[in-house]
Amino acid sequence: MAYWAFLSFSIHSILLISLSETAPTTSLRNETDRLALLAFKNEITSDPLRALSSWNDSLHFCEWRGITCGSKHQRVRTLNLTSLFLEGFLSPHIANLSFLATIDLSNNGFYGPVLNELGHLFRLRQLDLSFNSFQGEIPAAISNCSKLFLLDISSNSLVGEIPPELGSLPNLEGLGLYINGLTGNIPPSLGNLSSLNTISLARNELDGSIPNDIGRISKLRFFQISGNKLSGTIPSSIYNLSDIYFFSVSENQLHGTIPSNLGATLPNLQLFYVGANRFTGSIPISLSNASLLQELYFTYNDFTGGVPMDLGDLQFLRFFSIGNNRMGTGKADELKFVDSLTNCSNLERFTFHVNRFSGPLPNSIANLSTQLSFLGFGENQLSGNIPEGIVNLVKLSKLYIQNNLLTGEIPVAFGKLRKLQQLELSRNKFSGKIPSSIGNMTKLSLLYLQENNLEGSIPSSLGNCRKLDLLNISQNNLSGPIPKELMGIFSLSISLNLAQNSLTGFLPVEVGGLKNLREIDVSGNRLTGEIPQSLGNCESLVLLRLQSNFFNGTIPSSLRDLRGIDVLDLSRNNLTGQIPEFLGSFSFLKNLNLSFNDFDGKLPDKGLFGNARAVSVMGNSKLCGGIPQLQLPECVSPAPKRRKKSFYLAVFIPTSFLAVCLIFSPCLCAVLYGRRKSRSVESLHTSISYSDLCKATDDFSSSNLLGVGSYGSVYRGTFASDNTTVAVKVLNLQRQGASKSFIAECEALRNVRHRNLVKVLTSCSSIDFKGNDFKALIYEFMPNGSLEEWLHPNEEEGHQLRNLSLTQRLNIAIDVANALDYLHYHHGTPIVHCDIKPTNVLLDDDMVAHVGDFGLAKILLETSNNFSSTHISSTAIKGSIGYVAPEYGIGGDVSTFGDVYSYGILLLELFTGRRPTEEMFKNGLTLHEFSKMAFSDRVMEIADPLLGEENDQDNACNNVESTEGKGQRVLECFASVVRIGIACSMETPRDRMQMKEVVSEMLVIRDKFLRIGIYKAR
Template identity: 45%
Template sequence: MKLSRLAMMGSPIPQYLFLLMACCAHVAICSFIENSTDKLSLLEFKKTTGDPQQALTSWNDSTHFCRWKGVLCSAKHPNRVTSLQLQNQGLLGPISPSLGNLTFLRILSLSTNSFTGEIPPSLGHLHRLQQLNLINNTLQGRIPSFANCSRLEVLGLSNNQLIGQIPADLPHGLQQLILGSNNLTGIIPASLVNITALFVLGFESNNIEGSIPGELGRLSGLQYLYMGGNNFSGRFPLPILNLSNLINLNAADNGLTGDLPSNFGNSLRNVQLLVLGANFFRGHIPPSLTNASDLYFCDISRNELTGVVPSSIGKLSKLSWLNLEINKLQASTKQDWGFINSLTNCTELQVFSISVNRLQGNVPDSVGNLSGQLLYLYLANNQLSGFFPSGIANLRGLISVALNGNKLTGVVPDWIGSLGNLQKVALSSNFFTGEIPSSFSNMTRLEELYLDSNHFDGQIPPILGNLQTLGVLNISDNNLHGSIPKELFRIPTLREITLSFNNLYGPLHTDIGNAKQLLYLDITSNNLSGNLPGTLGDCDSVADIEVGHNAFSGNMPNSLGNITSLQILNLSHNNLTGSIPESLSRLQFLEQLDLSFNNLEGEVPTEGIFNNITAVKVDGNHKLCGGPVELHLLACPVIPLDLSKHKLSVALKVVIPVAIVVSLSIVISVLLFLARKQRTESISLPTFGREFQKISYGDVARATGGFSRSNLIGQGRYGSVYKGHLFQDGNMVAIKVFSLETRGAEKSFIAECNALRNVRHRNLVPILTACSTIDSEGNDFKALVYKYMPRGDLHNLLYSTQGSENTTPVNNVSLALRLRIITDVSDALAYLHHSHQGTIVHCDMKPSNILLDDDMVAHVGDFGLARLKFDSTTNSNSTTSDAIKGTIGYVAPECAGGCEVSTSSDVYSFGVVLLEIFIRRRPTDEMFKDAMSIAIFTELNFPDKVLQIVDPQLLQELDVCGEDGAQVLQSVLSIGLCCTKTNPNERISMQDVAAKLHGIRDAYQ
C-alpha cells in the first residue's frame, strides 16, 4: 500500500525494493515450474502409454498427482516425484522420454508389462536414481548410458530383447546388475570389475562370448553370479574361487573346458546352487565339493567327467537336486558304489540322476535307504547287471524311475505294484524275463510304461486295462504270445501302443474303435490274422498305423478313409485282398502309404497321395493296374462305351471346359478392370469360407471414434485393438488395426487370416469380418473384426489389484471357474491341433490371449504368430520359423531361440498357463530364475506339498470342499506337469489333456 502511494506521488522507489520484488517474482515462478514439471511429465507418460487394464484411471485432475497409483512424492520437497512403481499393470507401448524430467526420481519400476521400443536415453540423466527395474517387457535396442546415474544401485533389464554389448560406463555404485535373457553380444567389459559393490550379477541366456574374466574374482561381495546360456569358452577362471560369499553360481550351457578346480568346495563354502551342466569339463568331480555344506541344487550333467562319485557326497546333507547324467563316471566295485550309501544322509533329496554314465554291476541295496522324499530316480543307460534292484521297494514316493538301457536280468518283481505314486516306469532294453507282472495294474497313476526290448514271455495281462491314466504302452520286441487284450483299447487316455516284434496271434478286436485318443498304433511283425476291423476307422485321432508283417486278410476297411488325421499307413506283408479304397486319396495329411506284398487288385487311384510316387509302395500286388505312370503298372482293361455316350463324353471333356475357360477369362478381365477403377473404395477380404459383411476404412474409423484412445482396449507388437459399434445390430465389437509400418505386421495379418479361415469352435474368439483396403491418405490399411469379450482376459482376472500398494489379487476366482476356463482352453487347442482341416499351432498361448465373455466362457484369441500346415508333403506337427518368439516364460525350451515350433510347443505353453492359473504365479516371477521354473517348482512339491504352493485363495475353498478339492488340484497339476516335459516327445497331446480335464471337471461338479 505504501509502495503504491509513493509511486502515485511521483516519489522515487528505492532500488533495493525493485530488487526484492524481482527476487520474489523469480521464486514464485520457479516454484510454479517445479510444482508443474513432474505432473506434466507424468501426464505425457500416460498419454503415450497403452492402458487396457485401466491401471492409470486415478491419474486425473480430481486427485493430486502425488496420490496417483504408483506415484510417491518427497516429504522434504512436496510435489517432487521420488518413486514411480507400476509393475505388472498390463501397460503397452513405448516408455515416454518425459520420465527423464522427474529429476528427484529414486525408484522407477515398470517391470512385467508390455513396453516396447528402446529404453529412453533421458533416463540416464536421472542423477538421483537408485533403482531402475524394466524386467519382463519387450524392449529393444541397446542399453543407454547410465554413467550420470551415480547413485544407481539396481539395474534390472532382464527378459527383454536388448542387443549390443554390456555398457562399459556403468555406475560404480551398482549393487545389482540383472541383464539375463536378452540378445546381448560381445565380451564382458573389463570395467565391470571396478563395480566393487556388486552382489548380484546376471547376464545369463545371451550371446556373450570370449573367456570369463578372472578379474571378476575381485568382486569380493558378489553373492549371485549367473552366466549360463552364453558362448563362453576356455577354462573355469580360478580367481572366481576368491568369491567366498558366493551363494548361487550358474555357468551352464557354455563351451567351458578343462578340469574343475580341485579346491572348488574349499573356497566356495557358502554356495547353495551350482549349475555347470552342458559344458566340456573333464577330470574328476572335486572331492572338496562336499565341503560346500549348504549346497542344495547341484547340476554338473552333460560334461565329460570321469572317475567315481566322491564317497563323501553325503556330507551335502541339504541336497535336494543332484544331476550327474551324461558324463563318463564309473562304478564297478563295492567301494566305487559307496556314494549311494553316502547319499542316504541327504534326507531332503528329491531328484537324483546318474543316467548315461559307465556304472557297472549290481545296484546296491542301500539305494532303498535314500530319502523318503525322492521323486525321480534315473539310472538309465549304464552297464548295470543283476536282478531288479530290490532296494527300490522302499522308495514309496517315487514318481518316475528309469532303469532302461542296462543289462538287468531276471523277473520284474510283483512288489513293483506297491509303488502306487509311479507315473513313469522305463525298463526297456534290458534282459528281463518271465511274465509281465499283473501288479502293474495297481499303479493307478501310471501314465507311461516302457517294457520294450527285453525277453518277457507269456501273455499281455488284460488287467492292464485298469490303468485309466495310461497314455503310452510299449512292450515291443519281446517274446509275448496270445491275443491283444481288448481291455487295452478301453483305456480312455491311451495315445501310443507299441506291441511290434512279438508272437501275438488272433484278430485285432473291434473294441479298438474305443481308443478315441490313440495317436500311434504299432503291431507289426506278429502273427495277427483275420480281417482288419472296420472300427479302426473310429480312431479319428490316430496319425500312424503300423500293422505290417502279419497275416491279416480280407478287404481293406473303407473306414480308413475317415481318419482325417492319418499321416502314415503301413499294411504291407499281409494277405489283404480286394481293391484300394478310393477314400484314401482324400486324406489330406497322409504322407506315407505302404500296401506292398498283399493280394490287392483293381485300379490304383491317381489323386491325393497317389500323385506322390515316393510316398506310395504297392510292389508285390500283381493284380493291381493303372495308377500314376511312375508306378509302371499295366493299364487297366478298357470298358467300351456306346456311340451316344462317347459323344456326350466328348462334349463334357472338351466343349464345355473350353466354353467355361473363355467365360471365366472375360469375367476375370472385367473384375480386374473394375478393381483398378475403384481402388479407393474396394475391399479385399480374405476367404474365410463363409459370407462376411463388407466394411470400408470409413466404417472402421467411425466405429472407433477416429481411432480414439478412449476406445483403445489393447496394444501389441503389430497393432492396436479398439472397441466400437460397427454393425446395425448395435453390439460391441473388437477391431484389431494393424500397424503396417511395423515390420512383420502384414505377415501377422496374413497369419491370423489363414489361421481363422475355416475355424469354428465355441472356445475361439469369433471373427466377424476383415478389412483390407486403403485409408483416407491412400496408405494400405488392414483390420480384423472380432466379437467383443466384455469380461476381459484371463491375465486381468488373475492379477487385477486395487490401490497402488496392494499387490494381492482382488478377484476371488473359484476352483470350479478355474477348471471351466482351463477346460475351455484345452478344447480350443485340441480342435486347432487335431480336429481342423490342417494343424494350427497357436505359438503364443498365455493368459492375456485367453478372453472371457459375459458367461465367463473362455475364448482363445490372437493368432498373429500362428503357424499352419496344410501341405501333405511336410510334417504337420512341426514348422520352423526364425521369426517366432512367443512370450518369455511360456515358450517351450526347444523353440525359445526362435527355431522349431510344433503342437508339442503349444502343449508346453498350455501347461505353463495351467500351472499359473492354479498356483497364481507368473512364470516370470522373481522366484523362477536360474534353473528353476514354474514347472520344476511344481514338480519338486508334487504331490505331497501341493497345498503349500497353490493360490492361497483356493485353500479357503478347500476348507469347505475337503479332500475332493485337494484331489482335484493334484490331478490338474499332474496334467500341467505332463504338458511341460522338457522333451517334446514326452508331452501328451491336447486331445488327452482335454479328455482328462473334462473328466476332472465333470466329477467335481
Template identity: 45%
Template sequence: MPIEIGLLGKLKVLNVGHNKLVGGIPSFLGNLSSLLILSLTNNNFEGEVPHLLCHLKSMKEIYVSSNNLTGTFPSCLYNISSLTIISTSLNQFHGSLPPNMFHTLSNLRELYIAGNQVSGTIPPSITNTSILSTLFINGNYFVGQVPSLGKLQNLYILALDNNNLGHNSTKDLEFLKSLTNCSKLQVLSISNNYFGGHLPNSIGNLSTQLSRLYLGGNQISGEIPASLGNLIGLTLLTMELNRIDGIIPTTFGKFQKMQLLNLRANKLSGAIGAFIGNLSQLFHLHLGANMLTGNIPPNIGNCQKLQFFVLSRNNLTGTIPLEVFNLSSLTNLLDLSQNSLSGNIPEKVSNLKNIGFLDVSENHLSGHIPGTIGECIMLEYLYMRGNLLQGIIPSSFASLKGLRHLDLSRNRLSGSIPNFLQNISFLEYFNVSFNMLDGEIPTEGFFRNAIESVVAGNNKLCGGIAELHRPHCSVKGKKLAKLHKFRSIEVIVSAVAFLFILSIILTIYWMRKRSKKPYLVSPIIDQLAKVSYQRLYNGTNGFSTTSLIGSGNFSSVYKGTLELVDEVVAIKVLNLQKKGAHKSFIVECNALQNIKHRNLVQILTCCSSIYYKGQEFKALIFEYMENGSLEQWLYPKTLSTEHPRTLNLDQRLNIMIDVASALHYLHHECDQPIIHCDLKPSNVLLDDDMIAHVSDFGITRLLSTINGTTSNQTSTIGIKGTVGYTAPETCIALGFLCWKCLLEEGPLMKSLKMVKTCITLQKIHFLIILYKFWTRHLYQNKDKRQ
C-alpha cells in the same frame, strides 16, 4: 552393453538376461564393487569371462548360462567365498575343475555347469560345501568314480547324467550308499554314463521324498532290488538300456504315485505282475525290448491315465485284453508289436478315438481288420504287418483323414486296394506287400510315386503307374457287365418272352405232378448257437416299434444289438399265431444252416424259447443290412433331396450279378439244391457297400435226390410267392426248378434240350434280370434321356 554402466558404483543387482546382447562380457563390470547379483544369462555373449570380475568380493550370485562363452572358468572366482550360486550352464567352457576348488566356497548352495565341455574328475573337495542343495554337472565329460556325498545332507537335486563317469566295475555305484544320508534328496539322475555292477539293496534306503530317479543308459546288471519298492514317493523311474535281468519285483505295486515307468531294453523275464493295476497314476509305461512272458494283465484297465503304452519286442502270449481298448486316455502311443499275441483285434478298438500311433505288428493276430478303427479319427500311424489278418481293407479307413503311415504287409488280406486311399492327403507311407490282393492299383495321391516294394507279393494286382511294372488290367467284372448292355434289344425281348411262356407251361406241369406226391417236412434243425429271449428283449428295447424295420406274413423284423456278436443285427420274430409260421421257422433253419455265400444274408444265431407269458417264442438273428431292401431303392416311398435313393447303371448291373450268383449257388453248388420261391426286390437286401444279399427263406423248397428219385421239402402247400405279383426274378427260380425236374422225368425233355441248343439257361436268367433292371432304369431316367 554401454560403458556408462561401469560408473554405477552403488549398483547391487544387474540383470540383463534374456536379451540379444553381443560381444564379450565387458571388463568394466569389475568396477561395480557393490554388486551382489550379476545375471547375463540367455544372450549372445562370447569369449572368456574377464578376470576383473574377480574383484567383486561381495558378489553372491553370478549367472552367465546360455551364451557362447569359451575358455576355462576363472579360478579366481573360486576365491569369492561369498558366492552362493554359480550358473555357467550351456556354454563352451572346457578344461577341468581343480581338486581344491570347493575349499573356499563353503557358502555355495547351487552349482550349475551343465551342458559344457568340462572334463576330469569331480573334485573331492565338494564335500566341504555342506549346505549345497543343487548340483548340475550333467552333459559334460567328467570321468572316474563319484566321491562320497554323504556329508551333503541338504542335497535336493543331484544331476550327474550324460558324462563318462564310472568304469563298468562293481564299485561304480558305491556312492549310492552314501546318499542315504541325504534325507532331502528329491531328484537323482546318473543316466547315460558307464556305471556298472549291481544296484545295491541300500538303494531302498534313499529318501522317501525322492520323486525322480534316472538310472538308464548305463551297464548296470543283476536283478532289481525288491527294496526299491520302499521309495514310495517316486513319480518317475527310468532304468532303460541296461543289462538288468530277473523279474519285475512285486514291490513295484507300492508306487501309487508313479507317473512314468521306463524299463525298456533290458533282460527282464517272467510275467507282468498284477501289481501293474495299482499304478493308477501312470501316464507313461514302457516295458519293451525285454523277455517278458505270459499274458497282458487285464487289470491294466485300472491305469485310466495311461497315454503312452509300449510292450513291444517281448514274448507275450494270449489275446489282447479288452481292458486295453477301454483306456480312452491312450492318446499318444500303443505298441504291442513283436510278441506272440493271438486272437482277433476287438471291435472296441474304436474306444481309442484320440490315439495317434497304433502298432500290433509281428504277432499271430487273425480275423478281419475291424471297421471300427475308422472311428480312431486322430490316428496317424497304423502298423499291422506280419499277422494272419484276412478279409478286405475296411472302407471305414476313409475316415482316417490324418493318416501318415499304413502298413498292412505280410497278412492274408484279399479284395482290392480301396480308391479312397488316394484322397488321404497326408499319407506318405503305405505297404500292402505279400497279401492276396487283386484288382487295379490306384494312380492318384500317394500312388503317383509308389514303388514296387509296397505292392510286391500280390500277383493279381494290375495297373497302377508305369514304374510298378504291373500288367494292364483285363476286362472283367463291371467292365464285362457293361459290354452286355450293348446286346441287341430284340434278342433280349425275345428271350424274355420265350422264357415267360415256357415257365408258365412248366409250372402248370410241375404243380400237377407235385399234387400227386407226399410232402416231407423235416423236423430236424441242426444246432445253431442260441440266444435267450431276454437278450433279444433287451437288445430291441422290449421289441419296441422304434426298433421295427419290417414285417411279413409270418414275422416281424427288428433292429437290435446283442452282446454275443457285439454288433447291430436284424432279429426276425416269428408270429406263431399265423398258420404255417412254425413250419416256416423249421424250413428257414434247415435251408440256412449249411449254406454260406457272399450274396446270401448270413444267419448268426436263433432263439427257440418260452417267454414270460408261457407262450412259445421263435426268432432268427441275421446280419443287419444298412441300406435296406432293393425295393426301397427302386420304389422309394419318400423322396429326400439330402439323401436321394437312386441307383446308377453300374450299381444295377452289379445287383443283377449278385442275385444271379446267389441263385446259381442255391441251385447248383449246395449239397441239397434250394429253390427260394419268393424272390422279389423286397427280399433282396443291400449292405454298406451296396452288395446284394438274398433273404427270407421262409417258403423255401429243398430238393434232394434219393435212390434216383427226386423228393422235396417245403413249409406250405400250393402256389408260392407274393399273392398278386410275380417278379420276373421268380421265373429264374421256376426255370431252374423245372430244368432240374424235366432233365430226369419230364415229358417236355426234348423241347427243353432244343431250347438249350439255342441259348444256355444261365444266359436266359441273366437276360431276364438285365431286361427287368434296364427297363426300370430307362423309366426312372426318362427325363435325362439316358
C-alpha cells in the same frame, strides 16, 4: 539488556527473512514434483487396474498411490508402482523428481528407451525396471547416480553392450541385467565394484571370456552368467570368492576343469550349475566341504572318472545330476557313492543317466530319501536285478532305467509306487510276466517295457491305468489275447504298441473307442479274424501297423474315415477282395503297404496309386493293372462266348431290354423329371445375385460392416427368406491382385471340408447396378468375431475388453493346428494358407475356431519333404508383416513350413498377448526371441496378464487344488505351449516342427491338463 534485545531482534529478523524466502521456494519445488508426476501419468497408455486414479487434485500428491514423500520437505522420495499392469513410455520429466531415492516400476508393460535423464537423479539409490518391455541400449549416464546400490533392468528387450561406465558405481550391491539381448563382452570394469554381492547376466548374447577382474569382487555372493555364448575357462580367482552361495555358468561354451578343492574354497556354496558346457576332468572330491550345498548340476559335459564317496555329508542336498557325461571307471565298486547318498534325507532328484557306469545296481538305491521324486540311471551298462526295496521310494513320479543290462523279473511290489507317472524299463533283459500290480499305478502317463524278454499274457489290470498317454510293450515274448480292457484307456493319445510278440485272437472291436490315439502297432503277432470296422472311429490315427499277422477278409470300408493316416501297413496277412479305390484319395499317405496278401482284381492307378515309391503290392498274384512301375500283369477282358450264346446276347437281351423300357418308360420319365427339377431347385439355392446381397446387407450399409481386409470388405448379411445370417466378403476389384485372390480362395476351398475351416456357402460373380464387375464370397457367419478382437480389442471400433481363459486359448490353438494339419496332409493335394494371423481366425457360438481368408492360399501340385517344387518369388507372397516366414522374404519356395512359422507366432501371441509388430520388437528382437529368452526359467513373466484373471468358473482345479498348486499347473501348461510356439517359429524351415507333430503335442498337453483339472473339456 540492550545487547540481548538487539540479539533477539536480529534473530527474529533473520527468521522472518528466511521464512519469507523458503516458503515460496518449497511450494515451488513441490509444484515441480506434482507437475512431474502428472507428466509421468500422461505417458501411461494403459492402466487396467486404475492404479493411478488417485493421481488428481483431490489429494496432495504425497498421498497418491505409490508415492512416498520425505517428512521434512514434502518432496517425492519413492516411486513404487510395481506389478500394476501399467503400459506406456517412461516420461523424461521423472528427472525433475530430484529427491527420488527409489524407483520401482518392475513387472509392468513400460516400453521405449531407458532414459538418459535418469542420470540426473543424484540421490537415486534403487532403480528397478525389471520385467517390462524397455528397448534400446543401457544409458551410460546411469553411472552418474553414484549412490545407486541396486540396478535391475532384467527381463526387457535391451540390446547393445554393457556400458563399462557401470564399473564406476562405488556403492552398487546388486546388478541384474538377465533375459535381454545384450551382446559383446562382460566389461572388466565390473571388477571395480567392491560392494557388489549380486550379479546376474543370464540369458543374453554375451560372448568372449569371463574377465579375471570378476575375481576382485570380494563380496560377491550371487554369480549368474548362464545362457550366453561365453567361451574360455573360468578364472581361478573366482573360485576364491568364498562368500559365493549361487554359482551358475551353465549353457555356454566354457571348457577346462573344475578345481578339486572347490568345496574348500567356496565353503558357503548352496547351488552350483555348470551343465551344458565342455568341461572335462572329474567331479571335485572336496564337494562335501561345502556343507550347505543343495543343488548340483554337472549334466551335458565331458566329465570322466568316478563320483566322490562322501556326498552323504551334504545334509541339505536336494538335486544331484551328473547325466550325459562320460563317467564310469569300470571298477566293481564304482556305484558305492550311492551308499553315501542314502544319508541325504532331503534328496528329491538324482540322475546319472547316459554315462558308462557298470556293475550291479546297488541295493542301497532302495534306501535313498523318501522325498525322491525323480530317479534316472538309464543308458549305462548296469546289470543284475532291480532291488525289491525300490518301492520304499513312495514319492517317485519318474523312474528311468532304460538301456541297461538289467535282468530278473519286474518286482511285483512296483504296484506300491502309486505316484509314479513315467516308468521307463525298455531295452533291458527283464524276464517273467508283466506284474498285474502295475495296474495299481493309476497316475501312469507313460509306460515303456519294450525290447525285453517278458512273457505270459498282458494283464487286464493295465486297463486301470486310465491316464496313460503311451503304452509300449513291443518286442517281447508275450502271448495270449489282447485284453479288451486296454481299449478302454480312452486317454491313450500318443501310442499303443504291442508289436513283435506272439499275441493271438482277434483285435478287440473296442479299439474304436481310442478316438484320440495317434499310433496303433500290433504288427508281428498271430492275430486272426477280420480287421474291425470300428477302427474307422479312430479319427486321430496317423500310423496303423497290422502287418505280419493272420488277418483275413477284406479291407473295411470304414477305413475311409482315417483322414489323418500317414502310414498304413496291412502287408503279410491273408486279406482278400479288391483293393478299395478310396485308399488312392489318401494322397497324404507316405507309406501304403498291402504286399503279400491275396487281393484280386484291378489295382487303381489314380492318386496315391500313381506313386510307386509310396505303394507296395508285391506278393498278390491275382492283382492286375496299376501303373507300369508296379510291374503287375495287364488285366485281360473275358474270352468271347460260343455262337449260340452270341446270338442269345445279340438278339434276345436287346429285345427283352426294349420291352422292359416300354413297360417302365412312364416311371423312367417321372424319375428323370424329378431329378431335373431337384437340380433346378439346388441351383436356385446356391446361386446368389447381386440384388440378393444388397437386400441382405441393407445396401452394404456401414452398420453391417464387420471388417476391411487386404482385398475387400466383409459385411453381415441376413436373408429375409429364412432369416439366415451370413458373412459376405466383397472383393475390391480395383485393388491389384483382388481377382487372383478371389480365384485362389475359390480353388482352395472348392473341396475342403473341416470343422475348423470357415465354411463357404456360395459365391457371387455378377454385375452391380452401375454395370461394374462384382465378386463376393458368402461364408458361414461367426458370431464371436475374430481372435484379433479378443486379443487386442479396439474400443474405437466398439470392441469390448473380453478375457480368454487358459482353456479357451488352448482350444483355439488346437483348432487352428487341426485346420492346418488337414490342409497340409489330409485333404489330398496339400494347401498352404500363407496368411495365418488372429484376424483370419474366427470364433463361432461355442468359441470353436475356424480358419478363414484363403485369398493368398497356394496349392502344392508337387511336393518333396513338404516343400513346393515350384519356385515362387517373394513378390507373390504378401502375407502379413510379423507372421510371414523369413524365407519368403528372400524369395523362398512356398511350403507348409511357412504356415508352421505363422502358427508359431500366432501361438506365442495367443498366450503372451503381444503382437509380433509391437514397438518393442526391433533391432533383431522378435516375439520368437523374446519368448525364447524367457523360456523356461522366467516363462510366466511373459504371459498375457489377463491369464491371471482366469474366468473359467467350471475349472475343476478350483475344487481339487490349492491356489499355489493351480499356479504351478498353469505354469507347466503355459511353458509347454510356449515351447511349441518357439519350435514352430524357428528361423529356418528345417528346424521347425510339422503340423502333424504340433497337433500330436498339443493334444498331449490338452489331455494332460484335462486329467489334472487345469483344462475343462468342451
